[in-house]
Amino acid sequence: MLPCLNEAKKRTKNKVMVKKYKIDDNFRKLGLGKTYFIKTYGCQMNVHDSENIKAILEEMGFKESSGMENADLILLNTCAIRENAHNKVFGMIGRLKHMKEERPNIITGICGCMAQEEVVVNEILDKYRFLDLVFGTHNIHELPEILNKAIHNDKTEIDVKTIEGDIIEEIPVKRDSKYKAWVNIMYGCDKFCTYCIVPYTRGKQRSRRFGDIIKEVESLKDNGYKEVTLLGQNVNAYGKDLELDYDMSDLLEAVAKTGIERIRFVTSHPWDFTDKMINIIGKYSNIMPYIHLPLQSGSDRILKLMGRRYTKESYLNLFDKIKKTVPNVAITTDIIVGFPGETEEDFKDTLEIVDKCKYDSAFTFIFSPREGTPAAKMKDDISLKVKEDRLHRLNELVNKYAYEANLKYLGKVVPVLLENVSEKNGSMLAGYTDTMKLVNVKAPKEMLGQIVLVKINDVKTWSMDGEIA
Numbered sequence: 001m002l003p004c005l006n007e008a009k010k011r012t013k014n015k016v017m018v019k020k021y022k023i024d025d026n027f028r029k030l031g032l033g034k035t036y037f038i039k040t041y042g043c044q045m046n047v048h049d050s051e052n053i054k055a056i057l058e059e060m061g062f063k064e065s066s067g068m069e070n071a072d073l074i075l076l077n078t079c080a081i082r083e084n085a086h087n088k089v090f091g092m093i094g095r096l097k098h099m100k101e102e103r104p105n106i107i108t109g110i111c112g113c114m115a116q117e118e119v120v121v122n123e124i125l126d127k128y129r130f131l132d133l134v135f136g137t138h139n140i141h142e143l144p145e146i147l148n149k150a151i152h153n154d155k156t157e158i159d160v161k162t163i164e165g166d167i168i169e170e171i172p173v174k175r176d177s178k179y180k181a182w183v184n185i186m187y188g189c190d191k192f193c194t195y196c197i198v199p200y201t202r203g204k205q206r207s208r209r210f211g212d213i214i215k216e217v218e219s220l221k222d223n224g225y226k227e228v229t230l231l232g233q234n235v236n237a238y239g240k241d242l243e244l245d246y247d248m249s250d251l252l253e254a255v256a257k258t259g260i261e262r263i264r265f266v267t268s269h270p271w272d273f274t275d276k277m278i279n280i281i282g283k284y285s286n287i288m289p290y291i292h293l294p295l296q297s298g299s300d301r302i303l304k305l306m307g308r309r310y311t312k313e314s315y316l317n318l319f320d321k322i323k324k325t326v327p328n329v330a331i332t333t334d335i336i337v338g339f340p341g342e343t344e345e346d347f348k349d350t351l352e353i354v355d356k357c358k359y360d361s362a363f364t365f366i367f368s369p370r371e372g373t374p375a376a377k378m379k380d381d382i383s384l385k386v387k388e389d390r391l392h393r394l395n396e397l398v399n400k401y402a403y404e405a406n407l408k409y410l411g412k413v414v415p416v417l418l419e420n421v422s423e424k425n426g427s428m429l430a431g432y433t434d435t436m437k438l439v440n441v442k443a444p445k446e447m448l449g450q451i452v453l454v455k456i457n458d459v460k461t462w463s464m465d466g467e468i469a
C-alpha cells in the first residue's frame with residue numbers, strides 16, 4: 001500500500017476502535033541471532049514510537065546493536081516537518097546504500113512521518129529500491145508481518161496506511177530511561193495549521209481512553225518512574241473526539257492524583273487552553289510548572305494565514321493568566337519566521353511579543369514549504385537572506401531572555417531529577433528542574449534517578465551548574 005496525500009487530508013467519521021496488540025507466534029524467532037539499530041529523527045512522538053519498535057523487534061528475537069555499522073537491521077524513523085529533516089534522512093539513506101553494497105545481507109528500512117508522504121515513497125521507488133521495507137505511523141503494530149514479508153521478498157516492501165486505523169493498546173515498549181516515561185494520550189491532529197504536515201502524516205485526532213492512560217501511569221509509578229510526559233500534538237484538545245464528559249483538565253487531575261512525582265505535557269495549542277486547565281496546573285504540586293505554548297507568529301495577519309485561530313491579544317491574555325495562576329512557571333515557545341508574505345512589520349510584531357513574554361526558551365524556525373499543505377502554495381517572495389537575518393535577530397532576543405530567566409536561579413535551591421551522567425564532564429550528573437532547566441550537578445552516580453535539592457552556582461544560556469544542597 002502506498003500513501004496518498006489527497007486521502008490523508010480527509011477526516012472520516014469512522015468510529016475509532018480500541019484493540020490490543022498481539023504478535024503471531026510465527027514471528028517470534030525471525031530475528032534470533034540478529035541485531036537492530038534505529039536512528040530516530042523528529043519529535044517526542046517519534047522517540048516514543050521508536051521505543052515501541054525496539055520492544056517489538058526484541059519480541060521477534062532481535063537484540064539492540066551498539067552502532068549502525070554492525071547491525072543486521074537498520075531502521076530510520078523519520079520526520080517530515082521541515083526540508084532539512086528530509087535532507088538529513090536522504091543523506092542517511094545514501095549511507096545505507098553503501099552499507100548495503102558492502103554487506104548485502106543487512107535489512108534496511110524507513111518508517112515514521114516521511115514514510116507517510118507520497119513524494120517520499122515515489123522517490124524511494126524511483127531511486128532507492130535497495131531499501132527492504134517502508135512502513136508508516138499507523139501500522140507500527142504490524143511490524144512483525146511487514147518485516148517477515150520484507151525478509152522473504154526481493155522488492156521493497158511498502159506498507160503504509162493513509163487513513164489512520166484504530167488505537168492499539170498494549171504495544172510493548174522498551175523505554176530509554178528508567179526514570180522518565182513518555183505516555184501517549186492522543187494520536188493525530190485535526191488543527192490543520194496551513195504550514196504543517198503533521199495532520200497528513202499522523203491522521204485524525206484520536207484520544208486514548210482515560211482508564212488506559214491512568215493504568216499506564218500507575219504502573220510506571222509502581223515501577224519506580226519519577227516523571228511522565230503526556231504526549232500529543234495538541235494535548236489540550238484531549239477527549240474532544242470522544243464525546244464523553246471528560247477533557248484534558250480532568251485527565252491532568254486524575255494523573256496528578258496517582259501521586260507520580262512529576263507530570264508534564266506537550267504540546268499545548270493556545271486555542272484549547274481552558275481556565276479550568278490552568279487552575280488544575282496551579283493546584284497540584286506534582287504537575288510541573290512548565291508549559292510549552294507555541295506562538296508561531298506575533299502578527300495577527302500572519303496568524304490568520306497560518307490558521308492558528310488566536311490573536312496576539314488572546315495569546316497574551318492566556319500567557320498572563322498562566323503566569324498569574326501557576327507559581328514560578330516556565331514558558332517556552334515555537335516561532336516560525338519568513339512565513340509567506342511576512343513583512344518587516346509582521347516580524348516586528350513577533351519580536352514585540354518575545355519582548356513581552358520573555359520566554360524561558362524558544363525553538364525558532366525558518367518557514368519550510370511542505371508539499372500538499374496550503375501554505376506551500378502561498379506566494380513567498382521573501383529572500384532566504386532576509387529570512388536568515390530575521391531568524392538571527394529573533395535568536396539574539398530569545399537567547400537574551402533565556403539567559404535572564406536562568407539568572408533568576410542563581411544562588412537558589414531547586415529540585416532536580418538526576419537522569420544521566422553529564423555529557424560534558426563524566427564526574428557530573430545531569431538532570432532537569434521541574435521547570436525543565438538543564439542542570440549539571442556534582443554528585444555520585446548512586447544518586448541517579450533521584451529528585452534532589454540542588455543549589456545553583458553558575459548559569460549559562462542553555463544550562464546551569466550546581467551542587468547538592
Ligand code: SAH
Nearest residue numbers: 195196233267294334335336365366367368
Ligand atoms: N503540535 C505542535 C507542533 C508540532 S511541530 C503545536 O501545534 O504546537 C513543532 C514546530 O515545528 C511547530 O510548532 C512549528 O513552529 C514548527 N513547524 C511546523 N511546520 C513547519 C514548517 N512547515 N516550517 C517551519 N516550521 C514548522
Ligand code: SF4
Nearest residue numbers: 189191192193196198
Ligand atoms: Fe501542526 Fe498545528 Fe497540528 Fe501543531 S496543531 S501539529 S502545528 S497542524
Ligand code: F3S
Nearest residue numbers: 042043079080081113
Ligand atoms: Fe516530525 Fe512527525 Fe513529529 S513530522 S515533528 S516526527 S509528528
